[in-house]
Amino acid sequence: MSETFSYLLMAWSDPNLMLLTALGTFAGIYIGAIPGLSVTMAVSILVSFTFAWDVNDALALIVGIFIGGVYGGSRSAILLNIPGAPSSVATAFDGYPLAQQGEAGRAIGLSTVMSVIGGLIGTLVLASAAPVIGDLALRFAPRDYFLVAAIGLLLVGSLSEGSLAKGIFAAALGAVIGLVGMDPVTAQGRFTMGQTELMGGIHYVVLMIGLFGVAEALYQLHNLDSPVVRQKVDKILPSVAMVLKFLPLSIRTSLIGVIVGVLPGVGGDIAALMAYDHAKRTVKNPTQPFGKGAYEGLVAPETANSAAVGGAYVPMLTLGMPGDAVTAVIIGALVVHGLNPGPMLMVENPHIFWFTVGNLALANIFLLVFGLMGIKLFAKIVELPKAILIPLILVLCVVGTYSVNSSMTEVFWMLGFGVLGYVLKIFGFQMGPIILGAILGPLMDTSYRQAMSSVGDNPVELFGELLSSPLSLILTSAMLLILLSNTPLLGWLKGRLRPASSN
Amino acid sequence: MKKTDTLLVGERTFCVLLLAFSLGIAVLAYQIAGFSSINSAGAFPLGASAVMVLAALSILFDLRGRTRADSNGWLDAARQFTRAHFPPRTLIFTALAIIYLATIHFSFYASTFGFLVLSMLYLRRGRLVSALAIAALLILMIYLMFTLAFSVYLP
Structure with a gap:
């Protein structure tokens, strides 16, 4: 117990870790506030720079950036009506109308407090749920891992913006990219086209920097001339009465955020939209109509997207599966540092888990301090010229990619992935499923082959196990339900059942 | 979309x-x-x-x-x-990026400086002195950040 407590307070008691968390949170708010600079992009690039660091130092900085970045996106959503991050899309619905009414300062102040409440609830759930799920995960058979990964890919494909087919295509493409290289069992080359350079595989940080860094930078070139809108920012601190008034809603939407965050592959963007929808349906008398500056419309997405951060860590630390795109990058960081995210992490390296919990809580406290203190300063940063920012992003992408394996070939690959991502983006494909596919694909391959080996390569026996094991049955049913809900078949079934039940 | x-x-x-x-x-x-x-x-x-x-x-x-x-x-x-989707701005910026990567092995700092100056000049349609000053500042920041703070291998 005392050991757990010391791990928990590690970031709070070590000045170096504290400083890195503070620095990360501060930088994260800036990065999140700049439209076009996403938290995923920042963490992808940053992870490659921190490979040589001590794991705790690297994690402290990354946690800070993650927490700060998710929150920072609300700044530009409120001030400019341009969400700085996908998780802030819903924040703009009521945040920008509030800014237009001269309430920008109060809106930002309230969103800061609510983000911290959401973040702390998310951290609390992580601390209490992850050990339980971790214990359960120790009983997972390889087939269950396969099913959880498949559910994650299906969820990210179906819940992300755009069509399910596009989401599934992107996830499968990611899986193929993840499988490039030597097969770990037979040492056969897969998708290498005879190139020995490809036998080592394509590092997914390279893919990630290309898709989130270069593709986004190319996309932002279209918005180079968008005019800068300046807002008056004052009346920052929300009153205690105001916070208390929205507390019940914030707790409800935080829980929505955590639950959505826990689902593998789905992150703050979906959580925020679901929470906004919940607020719209349940709040009878909002301060103003939704979409016209209702504070409830600001509170719901801000608490949910922050709570989703803690939730996203749950599958990452217990199952080794990313809760969202950022935790996918963090998995990479842990692996590079010789740690193996998954059920054994909690057994072999409990300090990483408790350190993360303590660090998330600390980052939220820094968020409150920086968020409320530097509002006017942060309002300025969203006006940074893109003509300077975009070339700088490209240089950072180059340095970040090179630092992974000191290979210029990979830097060219990264640029190629960037252009590919840009073209896919034009036609409405999402980048998240590609990354998750690249991470979950090899994991699914391994689990599939282990599951097959365990039944002597007999698919009928494997099918039998899927039905006879309660856990596998639940996971199979969940997967089928998700698949069904995305096809016209469910509507048809409902249509058939309704007249039957009304008769 | x-x-x-x-x-x-x-x-x-x-x-x-x-x-x-x-x-x-x-x-x-x-x-x-x-x-x-x-x-x-x-x-x-x-x-x-x-x-x-x-x-x-x-x-x-x-x-x-x-x-x-x-x-x-x-x-x-x-x-x-x-x-x-591929207006001159995107094409020229991509071309500059490719040239930058192709020349990076000569000298990382010189090619990065050249890339930053040229792309800023192009994207901002001029303002040479400010482009030179900003690029120099960014190079200094990159040097301090990556060699001192992060200790990463630069191309």
Whole structure:
């Protein structure tokens, strides 16, 4: 117990870790506030720079950036009506109308407090749920891992913006990219086209920097001339009465955020939209109509997207599966540092888990301090010229990619992935499923082959196990339900059942 | 990107290319181990490529009934696509990036400085002195950050 407590307070008691968390949170708010600079992009690039660091130092900085970045996106959503991050899309619905009414300062102040409440609830759930799920995960058979990964890919494909087919295509493409290289069992080359350079595989940080860094930078070139809108920012601190008034809603939407965050592959963007929808349906008398500056419309997405951060860590630390795109990058960081995210992490390296919990809580406290203190300063940063920012992003992408394996070939690959991502983006494909596919694909391959080996390569026996094991049955049913809900078949079934039940 | 009733210029061609690409991936997956075993090195890649082919077919299928983009033939469509998504700004910036990567082995700092100055000059349509000053400042920051703070290998 005392050991757990010391791990928990590690970031709070070590000045170096504290400083890195503070620095990360501060930088994260800036990065999140700049439209076009996403938290995923920042963490992808940053992870490659921190490979040589001590794991705790690297994690402290990354946690800070993650927490700060998710929150920072609300700044530009409120001030400019341009969400700085996908998780802030819903924040703009009521945040920008509030800014237009001269309430920008109060809106930002309230969103800061609510983000911290959401973040702390998310951290609390992580601390209490992850050990339980971790214990359960120790009983997972390889087939269950396969099913959880498949559910994650299906969820990210179906819940992300755009069509399910596009989401599934992107996830499968990611899986193929993840499988490039030597097969770990037979040492056969897969998708290498005879190139020995490809036998080592394509590092997914390279893919990630290309898709989130270069593709986004190319996309932002279209918005180079968008005019800068300046807002008056004052009346920052929300009153205690105001916070208390929205507390019940914030707790409800935080829980929505955590639950959505826990689902593998789905992150703050979906959580925020679901929470906004919940607020719209349940709040009878909002301060103003939704979409016209209702504070409830600001509170719901801000608490949910922050709570989703803690939730996203749950599958990452217990199952080794990313809760969202950022935790996918963090998995990479842990692996590079010789740690193996998954059920054994909690057994072999409990300090990483408790350190993360303590660090998330600390980052939220820094968020409150920086968020409320530097509002006017942060309002300025969203006006940074893109003509300077975009070339700088490209240089950072180059340095970040090179630092992974000191290979210029990979830097060219990264640029190629960037252009590919840009073209896919034009036609409405999402980048998240590609990354998750690249991470979950090899994991699914391994689990599939282990599951097959365990039944002597007999698919009928494997099918039998899927039905006879309660856990596998639940996971199979969940997967089928998700698949069904995305096809016209469910509507048809409902249509058939309704007249039957009304008769 | 929101789904509209009108096809984007080049969307159908792109989806056909996606299907062709997926079929190519399926061939590569088959070449790993054929259909030798349900548990071979190529089994999961075959499955993943099959999903790609099916998804690409479904994406193509979804295009049915949507209004074609207003264009007069392939050449006009290609011209419209380039104008909308690969305007000179994107092409020149990408070209600058490729030249930057090709010259980086001579000297990281010199090529980065050159890239920053040229791209800022182009994207901001001039302002040489300020571009030089900002690029110099950024180079200094990169040097301090990556050699001192992060200790990473620079190209």
